[in-house]
Amino acid sequence: MRIPLRWAGLSVIAILIAISIGLLVWEPIAAERGTPPESDRVYQAEIIRSEYGVPHIYGETDADVSYGVAIAHAQDDFDTLQDVLAMARGRYGAIAGQDGAAVDYAYHLLDARGTAQRQFTSLPEDTQALFNAYASGLNQFADENPGEVKLRNLFPVNGEDVAAGFALRQPFFFGLDKVIGPLVSGEERNPEPGPPLAALPVHMGEAGNFAGSNAFAIAPEKSGDGVTRLVSNSHQPLRGGVAWYEMTVQSEEGWHFTGANFPGSPYPFLGHNEHLGWTNTVNRPDMIDVYQLVMDDAGEKYRLDGEWLPLETRTVWLGVKFGPFTLPVPQTVYRSAHGPVIKNDEGYFAVRYGGIDNLDNLDAYYRLNKASDLDEFRSILARMDIPSTNFIYADEAGNIGYFYNAAIPDRMEGPDWRGVLPGDRGDLIWGGPVDFGEIPQLVNPESGWLFNANNTPFSAAGEGSDLDPADFSPVLGIEIRSTNRARRAAQLLSEPGPIDRARLEAIKYDTGYNREGYVAMMLDGVAALDLSDDPGLARAQALLGQWDLSADNVGDADALALLMIRPFMGADYNNGDIPDFREELERSANHLMEHFGRLDVPMSDLLRLRQGEVDLPLDGGSDTLRASTLWDIDDDGRLSLRHGDSFIQFVEWEAGERVRSQSIQPFGAATTRPDSPHYTDQMQLYVDHELKPVRFWREDVLENAASRQVVSNRQR
Known part of the structure; x- marks a missing residue:
């Protein structure tokens, strides 16, 4: 029987239409629909926005405030929040195409979901409640604004989903992509510790690509006026998933903090409360080890201490957006007792990194927000739950401190940890971090000042006050390199005389290079x-x-x-x-x-x-x-800044006075809302080296309020 050509043509068209429809709908159907938090708890928060649109979120409980943080942030930047949630659910490729699929590959390779499933329910109940409340706020905003939702079945989310985002992103702040990228491509690993090369997209953390940040703390005896000062000068992308979002939070349970977070977090990561404050800079310890596995002929088992163990193997499907379609692309991910495994032409390589399979940093940041003095702050850091980043600290008592915070693996002496290690030795699979006392830390140096600009911790307080590198084991892999910013800071801070507010501002905005x-x-x-x-x-x-x-x-x-x-x-x-x-x-x-x-x-x-x-x-x-680090080249040849000075905050404690602070961001509070008056309202101040007041105290907020809103899920 012969089929007429016109019918054959119609059949082909029908098949193509069916395939097109399938490609349009398979990804949201295949994606496991999320579940909301199990709790039917009622939340209520008040959001008061300052004259610059910065949200101040109040609630009876910390969970109420966390719920309000989600609502406020979604009002200003729901677009980015959805990107972060898509990463946390392994679906970013359906939004961002091949770049997003690379993030999804990392999500599966690192077992971010498995880590969250194993770890989230072991967190303290109040920390779990904070994350579930935050998820509830995001779900409510999505329900009330369906036209803004850009990926089907992305919502609802729960606290575990938010936690999975932390598990995915945290190792990229100390350079995991610099290791994964060469292994995937089969290139030789650079044995020198260094920051990420952004082998994965910048959404993962352009804290990596030309990582930056400056931080300063000045003791009252050095300030010239008896004021303790802390300067946060983070260098992050100005937009996207690791761009700072400013807020102030306050509850009747004692949480009162002002600072900034990244999208996908229920609390600030840096800033200050009444009693103390801190800021962070990226550090570069040797946090990552690579092992070459000894495989059997079938490539199904690896040898460890004389035994053959099955290599965990999973096939995952990555949704990759191409035009209107989302194409399913299969990838195989492997895992051994060491950690994630990457197969290339040279063999199978396992990767193990500081903080692997640990999500207690979700709780640690929450506790830091509510710490009241140096001893409490230091005891939280001593848990070694926050995998990396330097902490520069100051408080109302006049203490200043520098903590080279890093969950550096507790390695034995002897092996070449910067090379590729034999994967068949179980004694090389370390179990956790070194003790807190082994990492560099310096409190109240004689110089009266501390700084870090992504440089070695052995230049932080000036001659006569700096730590001696000989006191620390080389196995720790602590960097000894410097930056121009660090050379300039050390030079300017070391000049004689008090470091008052005007001098400190001049140092922070310095544009000079040393010829070194x-x-x-x-x-x-x-x-x-x-x-x-x-x-x-x-x-x-x-x-x-x-x-x-x-x-x-x-x-x-x-x-x-x-x-x-x-x-x-x-x-x-x-x-x-x-x-x-x-x-x-x-x-x-x-x-x-x-x-x-x-x-x-x-x-x-x-x-x-x-x-x-x-x-x-x-x-x-x-x-x-004064950092203008990375830029996009626009059609007119001009350089449009996309990475550099981002959130800046000056904090001051004066004897007998309440804490006060000022801050600035490059654009405004509503970075993706062009119709908002707060889309660009901080730009001129930023360019002019000026700061805006932080309305930390409620009466000050009310006197300068641009809007007030009570949000609740009570009638939902």
């Missing part, structure tokens, strides 16, 4: 080039040779130097290859000539802070204390 390290190497390398064959490039060489070592928008060479510095800074920070001097000079000069027609273009014309219709000039550079 990669800066000197770059300038000397360019100066040594023979450019007699290219007069145009020789002019660029001469201009760079006249640079005044500042990114302050004053010198004629500032724009050229800004373009030149970043690749050399990145290579130094990430232990990479030195860029070619001529190629980088040519690239930078060509960019300026193509888009501006001149080499000596004012840097303020090149570097911009852009959001919506607002377009402002910027100062600062890559690795200056």
